[in-house]
Amino acid sequence: MNEIISSWLHGGWRFGAPEWLMALWALPVLALLMLVIALRAVRAQRRLGDRELIDSMLGRPRSWNAWLRVLVVVIGVGLITISVARPQSDPEEVIVDTQGRDVVFMLDVSRSMLATDVAPNRLDKAKLWITDLVDQLGGDRVGLVAFAGSSTVACPLTNDRLFFRLALDELNPQSVLVGGTNIGDAIRRTNELVFPEAGDADQGGFRDLVLISDGEDQESLPVEAARQAAARGVRIIAIGIGSDKGALIEADRDNPRSNVVRSRLQSRTLSEIAHASPGGVYLEVGTGTIDLAQVYNDIIGSAEQRTLDTATSYKYTERYPFFLALGLALIATELLIIPARVRRAPA
Numbered sequence: 001m002n003e004i005i006s007s008w009l010h011g012g013w014r015f016g017a018p019e020w021l022m023a024l025w026a027l028p029v030l031a032l033l034m035l036v037i038a039l040r041a042v043r044a045q046r047r048l049g050d051r052e053l054i055d056s057m058l059g060r061p062r063s064w065n066a067w068l069r070v071l072v073v074v075i076g077v078g079l080i081t082i083s084v085a086r087p088q089s090d091p092e093e094v095i096v097d098t099q100g101r102d103v104v105f106m107l108d109v110s111r112s113m114l115a116t117d118v119a120p121n122r123l124d125k126a127k128l129w130i131t132d133l134v135d136q137l138g139g140d141r142v143g144l145v146a147f148a149g150s151s152t153v154a155c156p157l158t159n160d161r162l163f164f165r166l167a168l169d170e171l172n173p174q175s176v177l178v179g180g181t182n183i184g185d186a187i188r189r190t191n192e193l194v195f196p197e198a199g200d201a202d203q204g205g206f207r208d209l210v211l212i213s214d215g216e217d218q219e220s221l222p223v224e225a226a227r228q229a230a231a232r233g234v235r236i237i238a239i240g241i242g243s244d245k246g247a248l249i250e251a252d253r254d255n256p257r258s259n260v261v262r263s264r265l266q267s268r269t270l271s272e273i274a275h276a277s278p279g280g281v282y283l284e285v286g287t288g289t290i291d292l293a294q295v296y297n298d299i300i301g302s303a304e305q306r307t308l309d310t311a312t313s314y315k316y317t318e319r320y321p322f323f324l325a326l327g328l329a330l331i332a333t334e335l336l337i338i339p340a341r342v343r344r345a346p347a
Contacts, residue, residue, distance in 0.1 A: 012089050030073070100137075108183075115214075131168065146171050147189075215270040
């Protein structure tokens with residue numbers, strides 16, 4: 001009790017569910033209803049005879065006790081309502097560290113990714129895999145790089161999953177300025193714009209680059225770029241999508257005279273890129289499918305995480321038991337003690 005009073009005097013109170021306090025507006029209605037019932041009972045007694053005599057014979061309390069009963073019930077119900085609103089006090093500062101990894105998805109958006117050897121096409125299938133994985137990532141930050149002949153950072157490293165999904169949904173071959181496929185240039189651009197410089201030891205070993213592509217490359221030295229990424233503590237997980245037999249696509253759908261070309265999965269290129277980084281993994285999915293979330297969790301296993309963010313929050317002590325107990329005690333008093341005099345008639 002003293003602790004409650006001390007907390008009240010020193011402030012720091014709040015309600016965990018303040019919306020329940022709106023129910024307190026019903027207390028005047030409850031009081032009015034009880035008074036109306038009491039007044040009707042008084043009028044009925046008067047019709048039977050002398051009220052003072054009837055009260056004396058039945059052992060009823062005096063009229064002022066009707067007001068007391070209303071007061072006790074209203075206060076009791078009010079205290080119970082306050083307890084439901086979860087009063088809290090004595091805030092304690094708690095520092096919370098968000099642990100996780102930096103995961104950047106590097107997605108090939110070249111025209112070859114529109115091949116339909118994977119339904120509905122390679123690009124849309126890759127988007128579904130990425131979405132499934134991002135939904136399972138806890139406190140990890142995620143980023144997104146789209147590439148073809150050139151590359152662009154569609155989403156910088158962030159914890160904002162909604163922004164990431166919006167950026168992912170918008171990706172298509174028109175997301176980049178130059179067609180073709182230059183994986184090496186895309187990795188180098190990711191190193192420069194997304195990941196910190198190699199000298200930042202605090203960042204090293206906590207970064208994953210998930211590359212999804214059919215592996216076609218126009219001599220952009222991707223393996224050399226992968227080694228540069230590894231020097232920054234980046235592990236590359238390369239996922240090969242598409243048929244090794246190839247699928248026919250139009251080189252330029254907007255040009256009716258464009259040639260039809262065959263796009264094949266280049267597994268060797270992707271495998272060399274992945275294994276150029278320590279702990280790198282190459283996964284050849286081909287025309288099948290993959291549970292990327294489960295595979296990624298299996299790969300990182302108990303891999304180290306770093307503190308991505310530090311936030312300050314406050315932990316409060318719940319005070320609802322005090323208000324609930326007091327409210328129930330008042331209701332019990334009204335039900336068990338005050339009406340007892342009504343049942344006690346003189347012998």
